[in-house]
Amino acid sequence: MSATPDIPSPSGRLRKAPESFLTPDGVRTVFAEAKQGRRDFVRGAFAAALTGAVAGSAAAQAPVAATEGDANILTLPEHSKGLGQAVVTDGYGKPSKYEANVQRRQSPGLTQTTQASVSFAPLQSLFGIVTPSGLHFERHHQGWWDIDPSRHRLMVNGSGDKLLKRPMVFTMDELMRLPSVSRFHFIECGANTGMEWGNVAVPTCQYTHGMLSCSEFTGVPLRVLFDLAGVDYKRARYVLAEGADGSSMTRTVPMELVESGEVLVAYGQNGEMLRPEQGYPLRLVVPGVQGVSWVKYLRRLEVGDQPYGTKDETIHYIDLMPGGLHRQYTSTQECKSVVTTPSGGQVLLDKGYYQISGLAWSGRGKVKRVDVTTDGGRNWRTARLQDPVMSKCLTRFTLDWQWDGKPAVLQSRASDDTGYVQPSARQLRAVRGTRSIYHNNAIQSWLVEESGEVRNVQLA
């Protein structure tokens, strides 16, 4: 069977009857025949119509105005008249086949290999604040693994004898026995929007902002493990997190974040275990800090009295500033937002009412306010923030908008509870230039053209 479903009129308004469906005359005949009890005929006629629609065949029936009403209403579909599928047809359910376009995707030309690469989450198709686990963005440095949890170990040690009382080892069974917490946090790659520092490079918000996801993470506050190991918090002001995969990712985390209770050793994500692509069975969760520090396949935590200068804080993930200095240990993801609908690569179907909707977040705390403009930044309106608004978590904002069919430039600007306001690209470049790669939190612009097509643009 062909995989081409019938796409009905998006407005639900009465339109011309789709090709291959019954003409009004045909409908009248069917109903008339039905009244006379010729059920076989009816069944056959509907079956033919459905087959035609599903196959998308262009059987040349002249489209005639459906004066009687919407054929989707007048003609009961198969699912209203038949028996549906059984329970446990699929032991782990999947999205509708009509959602097949909603996929994480690579951006062509960004990387030469698929193991040291990234896939972007389809932000333009997501609702609310939670990223479905299967659509969570991916960043692997040396490929991903599906690790046997019964053989996974977590070690806590120190870079010197005086930094903790005893190095310790934990099994997954033990970690999952400890008191747990569940918290919603965003994770954003430090290089998110990195392709757009100098100019527009990619067409949709999936590629401009899709190294961003948000989940409910479940795990043990790292502080609990450090207490068990007897960490000397006076001496040990730095933590090294290390992965068990080939790249053995390492990043330095400040002890303050551990002491605050925010840093988690997490095994749960959105009610299930972490997905393998996200570090199954164990990853570090460092709220507000860029994704590279959320070490996956977490095998070891070392406390120390100096930062570690690892490969991903000395060669990669350093921000080049004007003047030629690199900023090192940049970690905090500053306040940022993006309109996800309407957004680049989409086409509006008609003039009239639209809900502008998007995401805002801050690595320093809660989103306090989001303003939205439709005229490229001359006038702004304050958007609604959807509950819940949580610290270091995505926040969904919405705003009513009547599109009059004229060109419009949509932008959003978030501010957080520290008073920080998301900058324009011009303001950001004035300080950081265009070669930083990392930490581009500029205001995003989408141009709505008269044709309804939405394009990624940057303003002068």
Add this chain to the structure above:
Amino acid sequence: MCSWRECIAALVGVMALGSAAAQTYPGIGRPATKAEVAAWDIDVRPDFKGLPKGSGSVGQGQEVWEAKCASCHGVFGESNEVFMPLVGGTTAEDIKTGRVARLNDSTFPGRTTLMKVSTVSTLWDYINRAMPWNAPKSLKTDEVYAVTAYLLSLGGIVPDDFTMSDANIADVQKRLPNRNGVTTAHAMWPGKSLGKASPPDVKATACMHDCDTEPKVASLLPDFARNNNGNLAEQQRLVGPQRGVDTTRPPGARREGPITVAATPSQAPAASGAAPALALLKKYSCTACHGMEQKLVGPGFKQIAAKYAGRGDAQDHLAGKIKAGGQGVWGPIPMPAQPLPDADLKTLATWLATGAASR
């Protein structure tokens, strides 16, 4: 109630947080043995804490490099084909100043590892923990010294007859071209431990009305790049307030009537004879260097299949090439020898010789 001993123990525990935790969660965790810590604690800090004793020469490093590193990074660390180049862009003057001047030259293409790295411990640790890319942690300690020395020699940082060791690595640090090229003076370290916490560097205000802005488009994707990321019509949901724009058509072509983009439910992989070979490609990380159709580092599998299509001995020949490695047939970057079991070699060679079906 508790006995006086238990009460005192509890009190002491409360006073010393560490022991309190240990008593709160009895049965959870155990002390790590010395051997366990030694097996995993491999990190090397900028002050060389954690660096094992050992040494390796530039010449020894070159041998390892050509066998295990050149296939991705090029013989001289210059290759741009798989990863960013490691070598290039540094000068003798940079070695003196500790600042890479070309980082100020926006016309200089790319930034090599030697232009960026500020601590030699990082290079050592990187190679030791994560290289070679498809066989990390397989180098011996002396080989890591040797490879590090060879890489530095390519940038003129150490002489060609240099032998690097734990005893002289601190001297090498003093010659690193970008050793003075980093700063921690920024507001993006969420702790107090890296010097003074500074306020955010970019200060914006939230103007609401008649704001000073000229909404003039300065940058957008050119029309020829419209379809670069694939047809956007197939990347958007098929229901809701908007659809994806069909980027296979020219811009501005407004549609008449309802959008009729076909849904493309993902297809279950068809069972075919190619499945065992495809599994082996993954198992042995062949796809790290070879594309299915296109050249990456080495030729695409289809290109290989096409080249050897008419040869009667193609299967044996290709099995031999995989096993022994080679250089020159498809370009200068060598393919390392792949000592796979004969059965796997045969599966792969047969698959290649019969067209390299991708599903």
